[in-house]
Amino acid sequence: MPNGVNLVGSSPDLAEPIKVADHDAVALEQAPDSAAILGAIDRTNAIISFLPDGTIVSANDQFLSCMGYTREEVVGSNHSMFMARGRPELPAYRECWADLASGECKRGEFCRIHKSGRQVWIAATYTPVLDDSGRVVLVVKVATDVTARKTVVDQLVQKLRKLADGDTTVRWTDDVTGEFADIRDVFNDTVQNLERIVSGVVGSALNIRNVSDAVRVNADELADRSQEQSAALGQTSAVLRELSGGVSRTSDAASQVDRQATAAAAKSRRGGEIVASTMEAISGIEEIARSVSQNTKVIEQFAFQTNLLSINAAVEAARAGDSGRGFAVVAAEVRSLAQRSAEASQCIKELTERCEKMVASGAELARSAGVALAEIEGAVNVVVSEIGQVAAASREQATSIAAVEASVDSLGDNLRGFIALSADGVSQSSTLLQQVDAFDETLSQFQQGQALDTSPRHWAAE
Structure with missing residues (x-):
């Protein structure tokens, strides 16, 4: 270790450069509290120190x-021994050590290579250590092995990336322990529920498409x-x-026929009255004919008596001789007149009998008429009543048909409005189908299992 330099200073922030004087280092080494702190750090962290060029000075057991x-x-050895092949040759690696040599700290998670060749992830802080002149004399790295967490995070990222690509069949089957096992189980439950939701949504989308x-x-x-x-209407x-x-037009014609039938009924009644008067007149003629017949009989009797008288007068004139000759002429004339009277009376009688027969026949015809x-008057009255009813029914029918025509016109207006609504419904259906197509395209991004339970579940209770 260089003179006047300690690996760990008293500053709580190891990311900052540490200046340690010689007398302070001695005091620090002799302080029990500092030793205890250093021991605690040494037991719980992986610590390694380097020269500014990356040469390893020391490393603790961790x-x-x-x-x-x-x-x-x-x-x-050099720090590069922990790097993957080819990494030390990268400009970024050289720049990192240049920054450390200039006193700049580095923090982060770094991938290093285990002696066995596997990757080891550490959360580390590279802290330059300065001497009294401010020159970097040592770089201390305090690290924590986060490989397990990083591995779990990488696995989770991979699963989430597949899930983001729409694969709802992805499951986290890697062996993990501790709190990471809980994360794995929660992830699997979440994806399973998402798969069930997507399956239900796909089924609903299919139903929506069918509908x-x-x-x-x-x-x-x-x-x-x-x-x-509309055309039929x-x-x-x-x-x-x-x-x-x-x-x-039928109503007008029926009204006109009604008026004509009423007039015909009136004329029929008038004809009945005339026939009744005719029958009365014929009855009077019959009475006159009977009187004439009786008077003719009297005339016949008178002619018969006159003829007898003329015969008697002729007999008496013949008895009187010449003095009765003039009276005989008169008697002859009277007899001739009586004979003509008898002939006229017979003719009148025949005429009267014929007249009686004709009058009787006329009376019978008049009664029949x-x-x-x-009967005609009764039938005409019935026809007039029926025609009146037909005329009234025709008027009511005309009124009803006018009302129906108005209703049909109103129905036509409503139907035209309904056609507009139908056209709008067709347009909205087309829009809905376009949205369903877009929804299907979105759902097609999800990869689902073949046998999914799409029954509703209360996930909050699971």
């Missing part, structure tokens, strides 16, 4: 045990059917307009 060497193998496809298909079909329904509206016009007119 360092030698950590690296697998004996003291004789390392003292006098989205069905929604899109239904939306397309609904849009097509809505278009067809347009045709229905046109037919209803024609039907409404036809019903209106009266009955027929009464």
Whole structure:
């Protein structure tokens, strides 16, 4: 050890350069507390000291045990013996020792090579030691073996990198001990739960895709059917307009027929009244004909009596001789007149009988006409009532069809709005499918196991 230099100073920060005077070093070596501190540091840390050029001056047992060497193998050798092949030739390595030689401290985790060839990771602090003139005379490294932690961290980083690449089947199966075993178990449980979540999300995404496809298909079909329904509704509206016009015309015609039927009923009633008057007149003619017939009989009797009287007068005139000759002429004339009266009476009788027969026939026809007119009047009244009902029904039907036409027009407006909504639904379905495709692309980055339990789990309780 150089004169006036101690490996460890009293400063609590070993990362700072330490200046140790000769008398202070002696006092430090003699102080029991300092010795105890140095002993504690020596027992719990791997300590090695170097010259500024990297030549090893000393190493404690912890360092030698950590690296697998004996003291004789390392003292006098160079620091580069602990480096991987090719590392000492790198500019960064030479710059590091140049910085240490200039008094700059170095801290960090460093990879070193064990005597067996395996890697050893240490958390170390390189501290330059200065003399009274401020010149670096020694470099002390205080280190802790963190190989186990570094190995675990590297393993965890590798697993996490695979997980970041989407491999949810990754598991941490390396043998680790202590708190690292807990980390391994937590990692495995977390990845298993993540795998289950991703599997559930993939299943949900598949369901969403199926539902989205069905929604899109239904939306397309609904849009097509809505278009067809709109066209059919347009045709229905046109037919209803024609039907409404036809019903209106039918209603007008029914109203006109109703008026004509009412007039016909009135004329039928008037005809019945005329037939009744005719029957009364024919009855009067029958009475007159009977009176004429009776008077004709009286005339016949009168002609018969006159003829008898003329015969008697002729007989008396013949008895009177010449004095009755003039009276005989008169009697002959009276007899001739009586004969003509009898002939006229017979003719009148025949005419009267014919008249009675004709009057009787006319009366029967008039009665038949009266009955027929009464039946016609009843039928006309029924027809008038029916036509009135038809006219009223036609008016109501026209009103109803007008209401239906308005409803169909309103339905057409609603259907056009529904078609717009259907088109919007188709657009939204397409957007949803695009988002599902993007979601599938994201999920495709995850590598999953073949037989996964996708049932819900309460992970917080595990």
